[in-house]
Amino acid sequence: MSEEWVVSADWLADHLPNGDVVVVDVRDAWEYDGIGHVPGAVNVPFDEFRAERGPDGMMPDPEHWAGLLGDAGVEPGDTLVAYDDTHGVFAARFLVTALYFGHEDVRLLDGDYSAWIRDHKASSEPVDVPPTEYDIDDPREDVFVDADDVLDAIEDPDAVLVDTREPWEFEESHLPGAVNLDWKEVVDDESRGLKPREAIECVLDERGVTPDTHVVLYCNTARRISHTFVVLQWLGFPEVSFYEGSLTDWTERGHPVE
Secondary structure, eight states, rough: GGGGGEEOOHHHHHHHHGGGOOOESSSSHHHHTTOOSSSTTTOOHHHHHHOOBBTTTSSOOOOHHHHHHHHHTTTTSOOOEEEEEEHHHHHHHHOOOOHHOOOOEEEEEOHHHHHHHHSSSOOOOOOOOOOOOOOOOOOTTEEEEEEHHHHHHTTTTTTEEEESSSSSHHHHHTTTTTOOOOOOGGTTTSSBBBHHHHHHHHHHHHOOOOOSEEEEEEESSSHHHHHHHHHHHHHSSSSSEEEOOOHHHHHHTOOOOO
């Protein structure tokens, strides 16, 4: 999918009339209703699918997730395009959750709602969609890894562990050999979307994060790691793993940190 992991507002505007995408707004309901939304977008607020931290990270209960998407009229084969109003970090978590449960075609709107309304119309009309019976699959074992896989990566000279927390958190403690990448480093404050591809690749290259490495991402906040994951997929990195467990979980298991 490479570049199609991230789509522009113009791309979305071109596809909306065809009805070949399902647009998901993950802002709070009062923002969706009161401020407006992308025409035709359904609302699945972030707090509705955010879960308390457990042994498998912060993924929601499978039946709850299936119910949310079914109520939003989503079919397993739909092209999902998600957005928020926070540079895409909450929307990225929605997309990673969908991927975790087997949804294959997921896209992030480059920018956010504020970026959308600069050049495109918004709507305050309610969106009424018929519910579906949304079926989910077992978690993706090719992407989401456990603590044992991370331990193997620490010893792998061809792997690089990327900590997506803030620098002060990283300095306090991190996984052995990890490098730090704050997700905001790849976002342009003015456009509210991603920085140019070349600029992001330069930031990554400075940290030794290149397409010929196996990238293993971890964090203590699910949305931050999710945003970085989507960016790396957009850049075409062939091997990106997502450790859904947090650094807190890692240390509670007695694993080493620096």
